[in-house]
Amino acid sequence: MTPERGAYVVDVRQGRIGQVMGQQGPYVQLRPPGGGREWDCPPDALRPAGPGEVLRARVTELNRESRLP
Template sequence: MTAGEYVIDSRNGRIGRVMGRVGTYVQLRPPGGGREWDCPLEAVTPARPGEVLRARVREVNAEGRLP
């Protein structure tokens, strides 16, 4: 897996964008920004295309919001 790729944290079903990797953990950030969380490498599964599309739409919407 590479930085920027969308994956699913199979422990709770959350989708996240890979920000990096430290040891046996992957650092994920929710679509549209927010607090990163660590996920064990064995709990990461690839996101399906529909899930990626929804995540990218959330990011674009978050960027377009006025302060």
């Protein structure tokens, strides 16, 4: 699986949802919803995020943005 930049995916190794930020070498770079430290994940350890997971991720981001000065 090679997801598009901006897509939400799940890192099945940890069960974490992330937004695809790009690709560096053989790894996909993911960022947690709402910000935070990016991590690398091999493409074969990713699955598309379901609609409920995407909704939760977007709500997390909106909540973070509403707290910014």
